[in-house]
Amino acid sequence: MKRDKPKYKQIIDAAVxxxxxxxxxxxxxxxxxxxxxIADGTIYLYFKNKEDILISVFEEKMGVFIExxxxxxxxxxxxxxxxxxxxENHFTVLANDRHLATVTQLELRQSSKELRLKINSVxxxxxxxxxxxxxxxxxxxxxxxxxxxxxxxxxxxxxxxETITTWVMNExxxxxxxxxxxxTQLLLNGIKN
Amino acid sequence: MKRDKPKYKQIIDAAVxxxxxxxxxxxxxxxxxxxxxIADGTIYLYFKNKEDILISVFEEKMGVFIExxxxxxxxxxxxxxxxxxxxENHFTVLANDRHLATVTQLELRQSSKELRLKINSVxxxxxxxxxxxxxxxxxxxxxxxxxxxxxxxxxxxxxxxETITTWVMNExxxxxxxxxxxxTQLLLNGIKN
Amino acid sequence: MKRDKPKYKQIIDAAVxxxxxxxxxxxxxxxxxxxxxIADGTIYLYFKNKEDILISVFEEKMGVFIExxxxxxxxxxxxxxxxxxxxENHFTVLANDRHLATVTQLELRQSSKELRLKINSVxxxxxxxxxxxxxxxxxxxxxxxxxxxxxxxxxxxxxxxETITTWVMNExxxxxxxxxxxxTQLLLNGIKN
Amino acid sequence: MKRDKPKYKQIIDAAVxxxxxxxxxxxxxxxxxxxxxIADGTIYLYFKNKEDILISVFEEKMGVFIExxxxxxxxxxxxxxxxxxxxENHFTVLANDRHLATVTQLELRQSSKELRLKINSVxxxxxxxxxxxxxxxxxxxxxxxxxxxxxxxxxxxxxxxETITTWVMNExxxxxxxxxxxxTQLLLNGIKN
DNA sequence: CATGAATGAGATTTCATTCAT
DNA sequence: CATGAATGAAATCTCATTCAT
Numbered sequence: 001m002k003r004d005k006p007k008y009k010q011i012i013d014a015a016v017x018x019x020x021x022x023x024x025x026x027x028x029x030x031x032x033x034x035x036x037x038i039a040d041g042t043i044y045l046y047f048k049n050k051e052d053i054l055i056s057v058f059e060e061k062m063g064v065f066i067e068x069x070x071x072x073x074x075x076x077x078x079x080x081x082x083x084x085x086x087x088e089n090h091f092t093v094l095a096n097d098r099h100l101a102t103v104t105q106l107e108l109r110q111s112s113k114e115l116r117l118k119i120n121s122v123x124x125x126x127x128x129x130x131x132x133x134x135x136x137x138x139x140x141x142x143x144x145x146x147x148x149x150x151x152x153x154x155x156x157x158x159x160x161x162e163t164i165t166t167w168v169m170n171e172x173x174x175x176x177x178x179x180x181x182x183x184t185q186l187l188l189n190g191i192k193n
Numbered sequence: 194m195k196r197d198k199p200k201y202k203q204i205i206d207a208a209v210x211x212x213x214x215x216x217x218x219x220x221x222x223x224x225x226x227x228x229x230x231i232a233d234g235t236i237y238l239y240f241k242n243k244e245d246i247l248i249s250v251f252e253e254k255m256g257v258f259i260e261x262x263x264x265x266x267x268x269x270x271x272x273x274x275x276x277x278x279x280x281e282n283h284f285t286v287l288a289n290d291r292h293l294a295t296v297t298q299l300e301l302r303q304s305s306k307e308l309r310l311k312i313n314s315v316x317x318x319x320x321x322x323x324x325x326x327x328x329x330x331x332x333x334x335x336x337x338x339x340x341x342x343x344x345x346x347x348x349x350x351x352x353x354x355e356t357i358t359t360w361v362m363n364e365x366x367x368x369x370x371x372x373x374x375x376x377t378q379l380l381l382n383g384i385k386n
Numbered sequence: 387m388k389r390d391k392p393k394y395k396q397i398i399d400a401a402v403x404x405x406x407x408x409x410x411x412x413x414x415x416x417x418x419x420x421x422x423x424i425a426d427g428t429i430y431l432y433f434k435n436k437e438d439i440l441i442s443v444f445e446e447k448m449g450v451f452i453e454x455x456x457x458x459x460x461x462x463x464x465x466x467x468x469x470x471x472x473x474e475n476h477f478t479v480l481a482n483d484r485h486l487a488t489v490t491q492l493e494l495r496q497s498s499k500e501l502r503l504k505i506n507s508v509x510x511x512x513x514x515x516x517x518x519x520x521x522x523x524x525x526x527x528x529x530x531x532x533x534x535x536x537x538x539x540x541x542x543x544x545x546x547x548e549t550i551t552t553w554v555m556n557e558x559x560x561x562x563x564x565x566x567x568x569x570t571q572l573l574l575n576g577i578k579n
Numbered sequence: 580m581k582r583d584k585p586k587y588k589q590i591i592d593a594a595v596x597x598x599x600x601x602x603x604x605x606x607x608x609x610x611x612x613x614x615x616x617i618a619d620g621t622i623y624l625y626f627k628n629k630e631d632i633l634i635s636v637f638e639e640k641m642g643v644f645i646e647x648x649x650x651x652x653x654x655x656x657x658x659x660x661x662x663x664x665x666x667e668n669h670f671t672v673l674a675n676d677r678h679l680a681t682v683t684q685l686e687l688r689q690s691s692k693e694l695r696l697k698i699n700s701v702x703x704x705x706x707x708x709x710x711x712x713x714x715x716x717x718x719x720x721x722x723x724x725x726x727x728x729x730x731x732x733x734x735x736x737x738x739x740x741e742t743i744t745t746w747v748m749n750e751x752x753x754x755x756x757x758x759x760x761x762x763t764q765l766l767l768n769g770i771k772n
Numbered sequence: 773c774a775t776g777a778a779t780g781a782g783a784t785t786t787c788a789t790t791c792a793t
Numbered sequence: 794c795a796t797g798a799a800t801g802a803a804a805t806c807t808c809a810t811t812c813a814t
Contacts, residue, residue, distance in 0.1 A: 007798095023306055028783060039800045044785065106309070109302050113216055116299075120362065144382075148375045151356065155379050158355025159348040166347055169313060182341045186348050189337075190383030222809060223776095232775045234811080243809065393777095409692055414804060425779045430806065492695070495688050499602055502685075506748065530768075534761050537742065541765050544741025545734040552733055555699060568727045572734050575723075576769030608788060609797095618796045620790080629788065 003056075008046050011036050015057050020099035024107040029053075051115055058108065058119050061100055062126060064093060069129045079137030080192075083156070084184045086133065090160055091183075095176040098168075105165040127153060134191070143191045152191050159187060196249075201239050204229050208250050213292035217300040222246075244308055247301065251312050254293055255319060257286060262322045272330030273385075276349070277377045279326065283353055284376075288369040291361075298358045320346060327384070336384045345384050352380055389442075394432050397422050401443050406485035410493040415439075437501055444494065444505050447486055448512060450479060455515045465523030466574060469542070472519065473573070474566045476546055481562040484554075491551045513539060520577070529577045538577050545573060582635075587625050590615050594636050599678035603686040608632075630694055633687065637698050640679055641705060643672060648708045658716030659771075662735070663763045665712065669739055670762075674755040677747075684744040706732060713770070722770045731770050738766055 003009075014036035019027040029050055033040045047053045068089050076082035094101040108119065134152050137143035143152075163183055167176045196202075207229035212220040222243055226233045240246045261282045269275035287294040301312065327345050330336035336345075356376055360369045389395075400422035405413040415436055419426045433439045454475050462468035480487040494505065520538050523529035529538075549569055553562045582588075593615035598606040608629055612619045626632045647668045655661035673680040687698065713731050716722035722731075742762055746755045 025305060029785080030783080040784090041786075041801060042799055045798070050784070106306050110305065112218060112303065113299060117362075147379060148372070150359075151372060151375050151379060154355045154359055155348070155352040155376070155383075158351035158353075160351075162347045162351025162354065163344065166343075169310065179341070179344060182344050183348070186340060186344060186383045189385075190348075190379045192382075221807090226776095233777095233809090234775055235773080237810070238773070411691065415806080416804080426805090427780060427807075428778055431777070436805070492692050496691065498604060498689065499685060502689075503748075533765060534758070536745075537758060537761050537765060540741045540745055541734070541738040541762070541769075544737035544739075546737075548733045548737025548740065549730065555696065565727070565730060568730050569734070572726060572730060572769045575771075576734075576765045578768075607786085612797095619788090619798095620796055621794085623789070624794070 003060075005046070007036075007038065007042070009060070011038075011043060011046055011053065012057050012060050015053050016061070016099050016103050019057075019107045020102045024110040027107075051111075054108065054111060054115060055118050055122075057103070059122050061104070062122050065090065066126050066129065068093070069126065073129060073132065079133055079140060079142045080188060082133045083137070083188065084181075086130065087156075087160060087184045087187070088177075088180045091164065091176050091180040094164055098172055101164065101168050101172075105161075105168045127157060130156060137191070141193055144193050147191060155190060156187055159183060196253075198239070200229075200231065200235070202253070204231075204236060204239055204246065205250050205253050208246050209254075209292050209296050212250075212300045213295045217303040220300075244304075244311075247304060247308060248311050248315070250296070251301065251315050254297070255315050258283065259319050259322065261286070262319065266322060266325065272326055272333060272335045273381060275326045276330070276381065279323065280349075280353060280377045280380070281370075281373045284357065284369055284373040287357055291365060294357065294361050294365075298354075298361045320350060323349060330384070334386055337386050340384060348383060349380055352376060389446075391432070393422075393424065393428070395446070397424075397429060397432055397439065398443050398446050401439050402447070402485050402489050405443075405493045406488045410496040413493075437497075440494065440497060440501060441504050441508075443489070445508050447490070448508050451476065452512050452515065454479070455512065459515060459518065465519055465526060465528045466578075468519045469523070469574065470570045472516065473542075473546060473570045474563075477550065477562050477566040477569075480550055484558055487550065487554050487558075491547075491554045513543060516542060523577070527579055530579050533577060541576060542573055545569060582639075584625070586615075586617065586621070588639070590617075590622060590625055590632065591636055591639050594632050595640075595678050595682050598636075598686045599681045603689040606686075630690075630697075633690060633694060634697050634701070636682070637687065638701050640683070641701050644669065645705050645708065647672070648705065652708060652711065658712055658719060658721045659767060661712045662716070662767065665709065666735075666739060666763045666766070667756075667759045670743065670755055670759040673743055677751055680743065680747050680751075684740075684747045706736060709735060716770070720772055723772050726770060734769060735766055738762060 011032065015027070015032045018032045018035045022031060029043055030040050032053065033043055036043075043053070047056065069086055072082055072085045072089060076085060094104070109116070111119070130153055131149060134143060134149050134156075138145045138147070138149070160183065163179065164176065167174065167179075204225065208220070208225045211225045211228045215224060222236055223233050225246065226236050229236075236246070240249065262279055265275055265278045265282060269278060287297070302309065304312070323346055324342055327336060327342050327349075331338045331340070331342070353376070356372065357369065360367070360372075397418065401413070401418045404418045404421045408417060415429055416426050418439065419429050422429075429439070433442065455472055458468055458471045458475060462471060480490070495502070497505070516539055517535060520529060520535050520542075524531045524533070524535070546569070549565065550562065553560065553565075590611065594606070594611045597611045597614045601610060608622055609619050611632065612622050615622075622632070626635065648665055651661055651664045651668060655664060673683070688695065690698070709732050710728055713722060713728050713735075717724045717726070717728070739762065742758065743755065746753070746758075
């Protein structure tokens with residue numbers, strides 16, 4: 001399996017750094033290779049083409065979010081706690097990896113519509129877990145049982161996304177993690193029963 | 194004033210159509226010129242460069258949102274009503290101009306970080322008006338006076354944005370305008386006192 | 387019409403020279419452009435891609451052969467004379483343009499099978515005229531009426547082609563034009579009645 | 580001697596198949612190695628480089644033609660019969676190995692001028708035997724004693740070559756072997772005394 | 773004011789060959 | 794003898810912008 005070889009992850013990480021430091025369109029394959037300390041051609045032993053690198057970056061990194069969220073869902077007591085810890089986790093992971101935050105919130109969005117559609121399908125898994133939490137809360141009485149789940153999900157994710165993007169655009173000037181509880185509070189107000 | 198000449202608006206509208214129909218990266222200056230029925234070179238008599246066209250597209254179109262919002266603020270009775278009508282207006286304008294919706298929600302986001310930063314500064318005026326509504330509501334007791342305005346604003350705008358983007362990505366399959374009240378309801382729950 | 391503009395022929399001629407002097411695979415678009423005294427990009431205002439240049443080279447140059455042959459067929463008295471003058475013309479044109487001879491006999495054959503198939507369809511028109519001469523001669527009793535026209539044509543063209551290719555491979559060391567009558571004589575012996 | 584080891588021939592045969600099935604430019608060293616069931620690097624224990632493989636393909640396969648022709652010369656009664664049997668043999672060998680026919684008539688000609696010059700020098704031995712037959716016939720009165728041997732040889736070989744190439748290009752649609760006598764007849768007419 | 777032909781910089785990807793194991 | 798992962802040079806084509814008419 002290619003993605004188990006050390007160079008696979010090495011290239012993924014190099015891509016994140018190269019994109020964060022140079023911008024999406026200035027992160028040429030040669031720059032990624034250089035950052036990874038390998039030859040240009042070696043990239044193509046592990047990835048079909050440049051787009052494949054970018055999708056893989058998203059898959060690998062989004063994988064962390066998904067795994068964490070699955071853990072949270074498994075261990076959380078109430079739906080409220082699960083949602084709260086999901087937001088906290090999302091903020092924490094990106095606050096602790098500014099390169100990754102820049103890449104996911106700003107740079108990767110410059111990709112073509114085709115690439116973004118693929119990225120979106122990766123994202124869907126994450127959103128499905130979010131839906132699980134919301135529906136559970138609606139059933140057990142923690143959240144408003146009459147709300148439209150899709151819209152609630154869009155509110156939760158849209159707010160998280162906008163909050164983090166603004167933080168990145170403001171060049172990480174303020175502490176992101178401490179805003180998490182406030183974001184959580186507002187969102188919970190919106191959806192609680 | 195350049196922007197009062199007929200060809201100025203003609204090019205702006207041509208750009209929206211060209212981008213919506215071809216996608217951001219396939220909307221070459223020559224295509225915009227052709228759509229506008231003028232020569233490539235003529236574009237440069239009205240715009241400094243391609244980026245200038247795109248920023249102007251955003252400025253002009255966002256201008257409609259801002260004017261409408263100013264009107265809403267002037268005429269609205271309560272803060273709650275103002276916020277409600279702002280969301281309704283935002284949804285209505287884009288639901289009625291799918292070309293514009295595609296361009297603002299999907300295509301223009303493929304632009305470079307630099308361009309997006311400029312677009313964001315245009316957006317700021319709109320967000321400042323939103324802040325006005327929120328602060329007014331906090332002062333007059335309609336909204337939670339202890340909430341963080343910035344976060345509340347990000348929730349409102351992030352939710353609107355995410356909702357519309359999803360609608361565009363789903364190829365306008367459902368009716369956007371009728372979801373506005375549900376979105377408003379959730380957001381008001383979140384911020385109300 | 388693109389092929390009437392002066393730059394069209396200018397590029398075709400530059401391509402012949404660039405290919406003859408550098409070889410097929412070393413005749414990069416940039417070399418052709420330089421030889422033509424224009425910018426690389428200008429090539430693409432006149433040709434769809436590199437392959438299009440090469441096909442056009444063949445079409446334009448083969449056009450001369452075809453036109454000459456049509457003239458010969460129109461004015462020639464006997465089939466024997468027509469065949470004789472066709473061979474003479476073929477040898478003369480290439481003997482007088484060694485660049486072209488190198489390109490058609492050696493370099494262009496390195497092109498991909500796809501390109502060669504296209505080149506072949508251009509060639510077919512020439513071979514159809516040759517067939518006309520042969521059939522006419524079979525009907526009027528100058529040539530053997532029982533021979534297989536396809537094979538006769540392949541003999542005539544194969545011999546011409548092999549003769550000229552050998553001459554080019556031997557770096558034009560001997561006089562090509564004076565061998566024409568001998569070639570003609572042998573071929574006529576082969577097919578005469 | 581390298582060419583006596585089993586892997587030598589194994590690679591040669593793999594090359595013919597790989598080229599015939601994939602085309603000259605798509606027959607990468609790695610494909611040839613895979614076809615031969617060995618590792619890429621192993622190729623370089625038996626051949627200096629890729630060009631060396633291709634020349635060797637031609638040498639080995641042309642060797643069959645040469646051996647057969649030597650046999651024919653040794654056993655044939657008249658020059659006419661020898662020529663006749665040479666043509667028949669040439670057609671038969673290629674008609675019975677379509678992979679080889681495709682490779683020699685179409686694919687290998689896409690090689691660089693340099694490679695083709697080397698291939699030609701391999702071909703020379705075959706052509707020298709053909710010259711022998713022609714000269715013998717001129718001396719013993721079977722062939723026209725006044726003809727130019729070089730041109731006669733080019734006619735014979737050019738006709739054979741063109742005939743077979745056309746057959747390959749037409750995707751072996753008709754029977755090649757039965758055309759041999761007709762080709763022979765026309766050629767003999769051309770050179771007989 | 774308007775035109776549109778011409779410019780030219782710049783990046784992805786392939787594949788023959790090597791060499792440490 | 795054999796392997797196969799790694800190398801890195803090299804070329805087509807696009808498109809924003811200019812400027813002579």
